[in-house]
Every structure is written in C-alpha cells, then in structure tokens.
Amino acid sequence: MPLALLALAVSAFGIGTTEFVMMGLLPNVAGDLDTSVPTAGYLVSAYAIGVVVGAPLLTALGSRIPRKRMLVLLMALFTVGNLASALAPNFGLLIAGRVLAGLPHGAFFGVGAVVASRLVSEDRRARAVATMFLGLTIANIVGVPVATLLGQNLGWRATFLVVSAIGVVAMAALARLVPQVSHEQHGGLRQELGALRDRQVILGLLTAVFGFAGVFAVYSYLASMMTEVTGFGESTVTLVLALFGIGMTLGALVAGPLTDRALRPTLYGSLAALAVTLVAFDFTVHVKWAALVSVVVLGAVGFMTTTPLQMLVMNKAQHAPTLASASNHSAFNLANAGGAWLGGVAIAAGWGWTSPTLVGAVLAVIGLAIALIAGRTDRAPAGGSRVVASSESMPQMSEVR
Incomplete structure (x- = not known):
C-alpha cells in the first residue's frame, strides 16, 4: 500500500471524527453556551451546509491548483475551522466555526479520491479509494467515542483542540508522502x-x-x-x-x-x-x-x-x-x-x-x-x-x- 494512502486515511479520520462527534456533545455545548439541546442541534446542520456548499465551490476555485497543494490547503482550512470552534466565545461564532470546518470536507474527499485512484495500478483503484475511506469508518469506531468521552470529561472545547492537532499531523503527512501532480495537466x-x-x-x-x-x-x-x-x-x-x-x-x-x-x-x-x-x-x-x-x-x-x-x-x-x-x-x-x-x-x-x-x-x-x-x-x-x-x-x- 502506498504510504500516501495512509496520509489520506489519517486526514479522513480527522474529518470523520469532527463530523460525527458533535452528536454526542450537544448536551455539553448547550449547557456551556446557555442554549437548548434542539438549538445546539443546528451545529450538526451547520457542518452539513459547509460540506454541501464547499464541495463544488472550493473544488472550482482550486481547479488550477496542483492536487497535492490543494489537499494541504484544504486540510489547513479544516484545522482552522476546528480551532475556531474550540475558541468560539458564543454560539453564533461556534456555528460559523462548524460551517468553516465543513467547507473543505467534500472537496478534500473529491480531490483525495482522484489522487488515491492514481497511486495504484488501474485494476486496484477502487481499493485505493476504499482505503482512504477507511479513515472515515475507523473514526466512527475509535475517534468519535474517544473524542466524545474527552469532551464529556474535559469539556467540548478539548475535543476540537485534539481534532485540530490531528489536522496538523495530517497536513504534515500529506506534504511529505503524497506525490506531485504537475500544474499543467489540470x-x-x-x-x-x-x-x-x-x-x-x-x-x-x-x-x-x-x-x-x-x-x-x-x-x-x-x-x-x-x-x-x-x-x-x-x-x-x-x-x-x-x-x-x-x-x-x-x-x-x-x-x-x-x-x-x-x-x-x-x-x-x-x-x-x-x-x-x-x-x-x-x-x-x-x-x-x-x-x-x-x-x-x-x-x-x-x-x-x-x-x-x-x-x-x-x-x-x-x-x-x-x-x-x-x-x-x-x-x-x-x-x-x-x-x-x-x-x-x-x-x-x-x-x-x-x-x-x-x-x-x-x-x-x-x-x-x-x-x-x-x-x-x-x-x-x-x-x-x-x-x-x-x-x-x-x-x-x-x-x-
């Protein structure tokens, strides 16, 4: 397995963790920011809105950017979004942070799937894409439960700080392990x-x-x-x-x-x-x-x-x-x-x-x-x-x- 697929899977792990962990943290967020749990549920929708809007928008804006650089930039935006969520002083800014964290989600998986499929021989491309997606599935087994437990014991802000750290690690792995695609070929x-x-x-x-x-x-x-x-x-x-x-x-x-x-x-x-x-x-x-x-x-x-x-x-x-x-x-x-x-x-x-x-x-x-x-x-x-x-x-x- 090319090591670049590992970098993509680590990135997917971070994305999957932040996408699903909010469902388990709603009571904690609601209590801390003095709002109701149903209202806090808008944080789940905010992330989804970011994904739906960001996938075509960021992909279009980055159509001329080499794919490796695009992956690193998208993960940087993801990290900033989670850091903004961790530091949000009120509910409105937390909503904004969740939208920001969701914006690169679809674009990352879109670009990442294309890159993953071209790291291997033609008869193994679906397996390469599925390997990247494994990071997303493992996040539901390990990342989400651990992050939820962390948020319940140390506060929900700690969860997003940890996810931000995962984003930094993913950026470093992408920069080091993912091969280049020349700009002229886009x-x-x-x-x-x-x-x-x-x-x-x-x-x-x-x-x-x-x-x-x-x-x-x-x-x-x-x-x-x-x-x-x-x-x-x-x-x-x-x-x-x-x-x-x-x-x-x-x-x-x-x-x-x-x-x-x-x-x-x-x-x-x-x-x-x-x-x-x-x-x-x-x-x-x-x-x-x-x-x-x-x-x-x-x-x-x-x-x-x-x-x-x-x-x-x-x-x-x-x-x-x-x-x-x-x-x-x-x-x-x-x-x-x-x-x-x-x-x-x-x-x-x-x-x-x-x-x-x-x-x-x-x-x-x-x-x-x-x-x-x-x-x-x-x-x-x-x-x-x-x-x-x-x-x-x-x-x-x-x-x-």
Missing part, C-alpha cells in the same frame, strides 16, 4: 463543469442522494430506537454506534475489491441488500441480539454503496473527475439531511420509532431504480472502475524527494 474549471453535465454523472449523483438517504433515515434515530424499542440503556448507545462503525469498515473493505471487479453489479447488490436489511430491521429491532447484528449489517451494506458511487462518477467524468468526485460528497450530505428529515416526519406522524426503517427501504429502492436506469442507458462499458480513457490521459505523478 483540465481547468470549464472542463470540470462540463463533466457535471454528463447524464451518467447526474444519475450517479441522484443515486447517492436517494440510496444513501435510506441509511441516514435510520442512523439519525438509531439511538432512540435502541432505547425506546429494543430496550437498551442509554449507556449502551456508544457501543451500538461503534458496531455501526465496524459495519462501515467491513463494508469499505469488501466494496473495494468488488468494485474493481464489477462496478455496477456491486452498486446494484449493495443497494438491494440495503433495502432488504432495512425491511428486516423493522422486525429485528425488537430482539436485542438480532438488533445488534442488524446494526453491523446496516453499516456494512450502507457503506458498500459509497465506493462504487465514487468510482462511477469519476469514471463518467473521466477527463475532469475532480469536481464530479467532490460533488458526490455534496450528494451524500444531502442524503444525510434528507434521510434524517424524512425519518423524522414518519416519527412525528405517529407511525412509531421503527417507521424510519421502512422509509429508508423505500429510499434505497428509489436509489436502486435510478442506478438500474443509468446502467441500462449507459452505452459505455461498465464492468470495471476505469477512471480515465487511456494511460495518455492520466496525469503522471512523481514522488516527493
């Missing part, structure tokens, strides 16, 4: 925007919005389901979320090799498995051991969709993949927000705590339908995760000395 903003008009890229983004929304329709209310329906105590919620993270990691490990072998079948299979798992979860959530198994499976099949979707948009935007790759993360965050909202609507309508599972299943089926339509109308070969048309079109990378 396609420019016009070419990147043109790639977004490709019908297959649009369908891929729509698949991400609907398919992955099925995951967050349930994940957003997983803690409540475990306590209100399954009968676990609140102290068990951290374990449940860690199991979900373990499932995500397993999904990433499996998705890489499968996507390298057959991209679209992997996408179809993961979306279909997600729909089936969500329907089954409506029944298994009532039995403790079955609920825990289902949480792991849900994390696995849910995250198995991310690698083929990432490779698909990079494949179809082959000569200018960076903006499309980053926009895919905007799509994932729209899925997060939309899935959580629809799941909440179902609960508020009186359909019960388990109703988000069926809402999620419907969303997964819609995502699968879009993916099948895209596959049927695609005239290009879809068997592999090819990102570029030929070796001549692939930027040449030189190792840092």
Whole structure:
C-alpha cells in the first residue's frame, strides 16, 4: 500500500471524527453556551451546509491548483475551522466555526479520491479509494467515542483542540508522502463543469442522494430506537454506534475489491441488500441480539454503496473527475439531511420509532431504480472502475524527494 494512502486515511479520520462527534456533545455545548439541546442541534446542520456548499465551490476555485497543494490547503482550512470552534466565545461564532470546518470536507474527499485512484495500478483503484475511506469508518469506531468521552470529561472545547492537532499531523503527512501532480495537466474549471453535465454523472449523483438517504433515515434515530424499542440503556448507545462503525469498515473493505471487479453489479447488490436489511430491521429491532447484528449489517451494506458511487462518477467524468468526485460528497450530505428529515416526519406522524426503517427501504429502492436506469442507458462499458480513457490521459505523478 502506498504510504500516501495512509496520509489520506489519517486526514479522513480527522474529518470523520469532527463530523460525527458533535452528536454526542450537544448536551455539553448547550449547557456551556446557555442554549437548548434542539438549538445546539443546528451545529450538526451547520457542518452539513459547509460540506454541501464547499464541495463544488472550493473544488472550482482550486481547479488550477496542483492536487497535492490543494489537499494541504484544504486540510489547513479544516484545522482552522476546528480551532475556531474550540475558541468560539458564543454560539453564533461556534456555528460559523462548524460551517468553516465543513467547507473543505467534500472537496478534500473529491480531490483525495482522484489522487488515491492514481497511486495504484488501474485494476486496484477502487481499493485505493476504499482505503482512504477507511479513515472515515475507523473514526466512527475509535475517534468519535474517544473524542466524545474527552469532551464529556474535559469539556467540548478539548475535543476540537485534539481534532485540530490531528489536522496538523495530517497536513504534515500529506506534504511529505503524497506525490506531485504537475500544474499543467489540470483540465481547468470549464472542463470540470462540463463533466457535471454528463447524464451518467447526474444519475450517479441522484443515486447517492436517494440510496444513501435510506441509511441516514435510520442512523439519525438509531439511538432512540435502541432505547425506546429494543430496550437498551442509554449507556449502551456508544457501543451500538461503534458496531455501526465496524459495519462501515467491513463494508469499505469488501466494496473495494468488488468494485474493481464489477462496478455496477456491486452498486446494484449493495443497494438491494440495503433495502432488504432495512425491511428486516423493522422486525429485528425488537430482539436485542438480532438488533445488534442488524446494526453491523446496516453499516456494512450502507457503506458498500459509497465506493462504487465514487468510482462511477469519476469514471463518467473521466477527463475532469475532480469536481464530479467532490460533488458526490455534496450528494451524500444531502442524503444525510434528507434521510434524517424524512425519518423524522414518519416519527412525528405517529407511525412509531421503527417507521424510519421502512422509509429508508423505500429510499434505497428509489436509489436502486435510478442506478438500474443509468446502467441500462449507459452505452459505455461498465464492468470495471476505469477512471480515465487511456494511460495518455492520466496525469503522471512523481514522488516527493
């Protein structure tokens, strides 16, 4: 494994930790800044807004910047955003800090996925992208629980100071380990925007919005389901979320090799498995051991969709993949927000705590339908995760000395 992938994974670990840790720190932040927990919940939305806006905006602004330098700059912005969050004297400035920390998220993963795919041979590109994503999944197993515990005992500001330190380490690793891509080989903003008009890229983004929304329709209310329906105590919620993270990691490990072998079948299979798992979860959530198994499976099949979707948009935007790759993360965050909202609507309508599972299943089926339509109308070969048309079109990378 190229060491550059380790640098990308460390960066992803920091990003994943700061993205999800706020959910566990809401009571601490609310108490410290004299606001309510529901109001403090806007901090989760603020980060998501930063991701949705920042992914296409920063990628477009940085279209002429060499990719290695762009990665370091994005991680620097991430670090500043978390430091600003740690030092925020009031709730309004903390909101601003969260937006700032979220801005580089999508752009980093977009640029990072392109770089990762070009660090290895063509038949291992999906595995390289999945390796970068492992940092995000491991953050849910280790980073988020540890950071939450740290914030609960030393104060929430300590959490963001630690994440800022991770950002500094990631910057150093990126500067030292990631190979260079010459500035002249970038396609420019016009070419990147043109790639977004490709019908297959649009369908891929729509698949991400609907398919992955099925995951967050349930994940957003997983803690409540475990306590209100399954009968676990609140102290068990951290374990449940860690199991979900373990499932995500397993999904990433499996998705890489499968996507390298057959991209679209992997996408179809993961979306279909997600729909089936969500329907089954409506029944298994009532039995403790079955609920825990289902949480792991849900994390696995849910995250198995991310690698083929990432490779698909990079494949179809082959000569200018960076903006499309980053926009895919905007799509994932729209899925997060939309899935959580629809799941909440179902609960508020009186359909019960388990109703988000069926809402999620419907969303997964819609995502699968879009993916099948895209596959049927695609005239290009879809068997592999090819990102570029030929070796001549692939930027040449030189190792840092």
